[in-house]
Amino acid sequence: MGKFLLVTIQVDLYDRLALTLEEDLIQMVHKTGARGVLIDISALSIVDSFMGKIIGNIAAMSSILDAETVVVGMQPAVAITLIELGLPLPGVYTALNVERGMALLTARMPDETEDEDVDDD
Amino acid sequence: MTTNIREQLSIRQERDLIICRNRVKEAAVKIGMGIVNQTKLITAVSELARNMLIYGGGGNVLLETVTRGREQGVQIVFEDKGPGIADINKAMQDGFTTGKSMGMGLPGARRLVSEFFIESTVGIGTTVKIIKWKNG
Ligand SMILES: Nc1ncnc2c1ncn2[C@@H]1O[C@H](COP(=O)(O)OP(=O)(O)OP(=O)(O)O)[C@@H](O)[C@H]1O
Ligand SMILES: [Mg+2]
Numbered sequence: 001m002g003k004f005l006l007v008t009i010q011v012d013l014y015d016r017l018a019l020t021l022e023e024d025l026i027q028m029v030h031k032t033g034a035r036g037v038l039i040d041i042s043a044l045s046i047v048d049s050f051m052g053k054i055i056g057n058i059a060a061m062s063s064i065l066d067a068e069t070v071v072v073g074m075q076p077a078v079a080i081t082l083i084e085l086g087l088p089l090p091g092v093y094t095a096l097n098v099e100r101g102m103a104l105l106t107a108r109m110p111d112e113t114e115d116e117d118v119d120d121d
Numbered sequence: 122m123t124t125n126i127r128e129q130l131s132i133r134q135e136r137d138l139i140i141c142r143n144r145v146k147e148a149a150v151k152i153g154m155g156i157v158n159q160t161k162l163i164t165a166v167s168e169l170a171r172n173m174l175i176y177g178g179g180g181n182v183l184l185e186t187v188t189r190g191r192e193q194g195v196q197i198v199f200e201d202k203g204p205g206i207a208d209i210n211k212a213m214q215d216g217f218t219t220g221k222s223m224g225m226g227l228p229g230a231r232r233l234v235s236e237f238f239i240e241s242t243v244g245i246g247t248t249v250k251i252i253k254w255k256n257g
Contacts, residue, residue: 045163
């Protein structure tokens with residue numbers, strides 16, 4: 001998967017770990033020239049303003065480096081809560097799962113030929 | 122019905138935020154709160170406990186299960202002896218922050234719970250009490 005970075009967050013993170021993740025991820029986008037970042041948050045039981053800010057920062061910085069960010073696997077209860085919390089997440093796309101997130105990113109990159117096929121059911 | 126959980130926690134460092142969230146979840150599960158209300162409650166708790174740590178210099182949390190009529194709920198009181206909030210009305214508005222953040226914690230937490238009380242005195246500290254009813 002040369003073009004996209006996939007990050008899976010496995011546990012509810014400490015604030016400091018989340019900041020480290022943000023830094024590492026930006027470095028990786030820079031180093032690999034990835035055009036897309038997929039953040040799998042299916043294991044997160046909540047997204048509060050702190051985590052929301054981290055995701056927003058990753059999206060903002062990635063976009064400066066010409067990469068788009070998709071958050072995948074958000075639990076329905078987390079999505080409902082985020083809306084009521086009122087967090088704006090500008091520049092962040094969401095998709096149901098990793099496959100659909102890949103499809104979304106791929107579709108947004110029309111100028112490049114695609115040799116991996118993405119199943120979408 | 123009697124109060125069956127009454128727990129005191131202190132918030133001094135980041136690690137305590139996670140412990141606090143887990144204890145609240147246990148209490149919510151114990152009274153049979155559904156996953157959506159649980160998630161709303163824990164998110165509000167995360168906001169208020171973090172505020173206490175960042176702005177209040179840490180503080181104490183009192184976690185209880187409570188009953189009103191037939192309704193069961195989880196009540197949490199956050200108490201700190203920090204600098205207090207000069208203008209609560211302003212602090213409760215979406216987007217107001219003194220910490221270069223998003224200013225969504227307090228107003229967001231209020232929307233996520235059933236009952237929300239805040240009291241703050243400059244130089245004395247801040248107390249926030251929330252209740253989330255099981256079906257609220
Ligand atoms: N326990 C507290 N003690 C003193 N001041 C507080 C406390 N909690 C909140 N505040 C003040 O109220 C403001 C608004 O808080 P709120 O949680 O809504 O936003 P924030 O923490 O600045 O940003 P966010 O929560 O979105 O990261 C804070 O910036 C701070 O000035
Ligand atoms: Mg806050």
